[in-house]
Amino acid sequence: xxxxxxxxxxxxxxxxxxxxxxxxxxxxxxxxxxxxxxxxxxxxxxxxxxxxxxxxxxxxxxxxxxxxxxxxxxxxxxxxxxxxxxxxxxxxxxxxxxxxxxxxxxxxxxxxxxxxxxxxxxxxxxxxxxxxxxxxxxxxxxxxxxxxxxxxxxxxxxxxxxxxxxxxxxxxxxxxxxxxxxxxxxxxxxxxxxxxxxxxxxxxxxxxxxxxxxxxxxxxxxxxxxxxxxxxxxx
Amino acid sequence: xxxxxxxxxxxxxxxxxxxxxxxxxxxxxxxxxxxxxxxxxxxxxxxxxxxxxxxxxxxxxxxxxxxxxxxxxxxxxxxxxxxxxxxxxxxxxxxxxxxxxxxxxxxxxxxxxxxxxxxxxxxxxxxxxxxxxxxxxxxxxxxxxxxxxxxxxxxxxxxxxxxxxxxxxxxxxxxxxxxxxxxxxxxxxxxxxxxxxxxxxxxxxxxxxxxxxxxxxxxxxxxxxxxxxxxxxx
Numbered sequence: 001x002x003x004x005x006x007x008x009x010x011x012x013x014x015x016x017x018x019x020x021x022x023x024x025x026x027x028x029x030x031x032x033x034x035x036x037x038x039x040x041x042x043x044x045x046x047x048x049x050x051x052x053x054x055x056x057x058x059x060x061x062x063x064x065x066x067x068x069x070x071x072x073x074x075x076x077x078x079x080x081x082x083x084x085x086x087x088x089x090x091x092x093x094x095x096x097x098x099x100x101x102x103x104x105x106x107x108x109x110x111x112x113x114x115x116x117x118x119x120x121x122x123x124x125x126x127x128x129x130x131x132x133x134x135x136x137x138x139x140x141x142x143x144x145x146x147x148x149x150x151x152x153x154x155x156x157x158x159x160x161x162x163x164x165x166x167x168x169x170x171x172x173x174x175x176x177x178x179x180x181x182x183x184x185x186x187x188x189x190x191x192x193x194x195x196x197x198x199x200x201x202x203x204x205x206x207x208x209x210x211x212x213x214x215x216x217x218x219x220x221x222x223x224x225x226x227x228x229x230x231x232x233x234x235x
Numbered sequence: 236x237x238x239x240x241x242x243x244x245x246x247x248x249x250x251x252x253x254x255x256x257x258x259x260x261x262x263x264x265x266x267x268x269x270x271x272x273x274x275x276x277x278x279x280x281x282x283x284x285x286x287x288x289x290x291x292x293x294x295x296x297x298x299x300x301x302x303x304x305x306x307x308x309x310x311x312x313x314x315x316x317x318x319x320x321x322x323x324x325x326x327x328x329x330x331x332x333x334x335x336x337x338x339x340x341x342x343x344x345x346x347x348x349x350x351x352x353x354x355x356x357x358x359x360x361x362x363x364x365x366x367x368x369x370x371x372x373x374x375x376x377x378x379x380x381x382x383x384x385x386x387x388x389x390x391x392x393x394x395x396x397x398x399x400x401x402x403x404x405x406x407x408x409x410x411x412x413x414x415x416x417x418x419x420x421x422x423x424x425x426x427x428x429x430x431x432x433x434x435x436x437x438x439x440x441x442x443x444x445x446x447x448x449x450x451x452x453x454x455x456x457x458x459x460x461x462x463x464x465x466x467x468x469x
Contacts, residue, residue: 011330117330143328184325190289191326194318195339195386196310202341204334204351 014061016115021124023215027222028112034226041097048235053107060115070110078102118142119201144185151181238262244295255281257446270433271426273443279426283396287316317387321399323379327371339390357389377408397425401432430458
């Protein structure tokens with residue numbers, strides 16, 4: 001199961017990893033709200049929020065290579081939008097602001113995802129008031145998306161062993177992929193039901209759901225710092 | 236003594252019209268180990284899926300530990316019936332072995348510390364405690380099977396249901412699994428094509444054919460009567 005590989009990253013031992021998912025989620029949402037509403041966005045804003053992202057990255061003790069690899073997934077998209085903005089308006093500053101805003105936002109999102117296992121993050125969202133149905137759907141999408149990828153990789157292997165993939169057979173292969181994934185997903189769902197799954201992912205960590213002083217410091221401290229920076233220096 | 240599992244006239248038809256079960260009558264006592272033999276598509280797996288309500292019979296009755304199979308009893312029945320699926324990869328979905336073993340316990344509402352204690356005990360029972368922190372996908376086939384077993388043993392079921400447990404296991408892993416099952420006190424219902432494994436783990440056997448049980452007896456009798464041994468003369 002390849003998704004478990006990606007989950008390993010979120011199981012480090014840093015102080016940020018140990019924080020409650022709700023605190024991290026609240027802090028990141030606050031940052032994103034401030035980044036999105038910062039007017040104007042010039043280099044001081046970029047440096048300020050970039051420094052905060054750097055601090056979060058260092059606190060999370062993440063690997064630089066892994067972080068940059070994930071950032072590079074988003075970079076082409078944001079760079080394209082920034083380039084289009086520059087070409088259509090001729091305003092390089094606006095294009096730069098768009099690019100740096102996006103990168104800072106993505107950096108915070110990566111730190112959040114990299115320090116919180118997916119199911120803990122979604123459970124945290126539910127505890128913060130996100131609709132249960134929405135969270136359950138997101139959990140299932142996360143689980144089954146990787147079933148689909150896993151199944152596609154198996155089919156690719158089978159196709160290669162018989163001479164490779166042909167585009168002319170793509171539609172049939174896609175249908176077969178969906179059918180076999182559906183069958184596999186049914187079996188996984190049965191296995192979950194057989195062990196009493198009720199729609200909520202359980203958390204083994206004894207600390208799960210317990211809010212402590214560090215969580216308050218993270219969520220409250222982030223909000224206070226950003227508010228002061230906005231009021232005092234318009235950041 | 237009342238039977239742990241009692242099925243009377245159990246019938247099931249898949250949505251595509253395939254008649255998978257055509258009147259199953261079967262009783263399983265506490266502590267016994269029953270082997271289900273039969274060709275592919277004979278109805279063994281379909282029957283097993285009824286035992287914790289994953290499939291619901293169109294006709295007939297089924298009781299598990301005195302509880303009739305109905306929606307109100309599902310949680311209690313699933314606590315009593317531990318199901319080990321054919322493909323361990325389908326069953327192991329949590330990020331670490333320990334979390335997977337604790338999955339059912341947490342669903343039952345146990346406190347995390349208590350669930351961890353039971354899960355660790357179950358992993359120790361199948362000699363997999365050393366792998367508690369590992370990701371399940373890093374394990375070998377035999378190890379995955381034992382972790383899947385630990386996941387259901389942790390819930391302390393009265394009945395263990397194993398669907399083709401030797402699939403993709405090498406002979407040493409099969410031997411180890413048979414030994415392990417022999418040590419467990421629970422009643423067992425094991426569907427298998429492997430006559431030797433059935434003989435090593437079962438006290439009684441039944442033979443499925445086209446959705447019906449057509450014979451019952453000791454494992455040796457059934458293997459002989461239906462030519463189920465993997466020998467050249469079969």
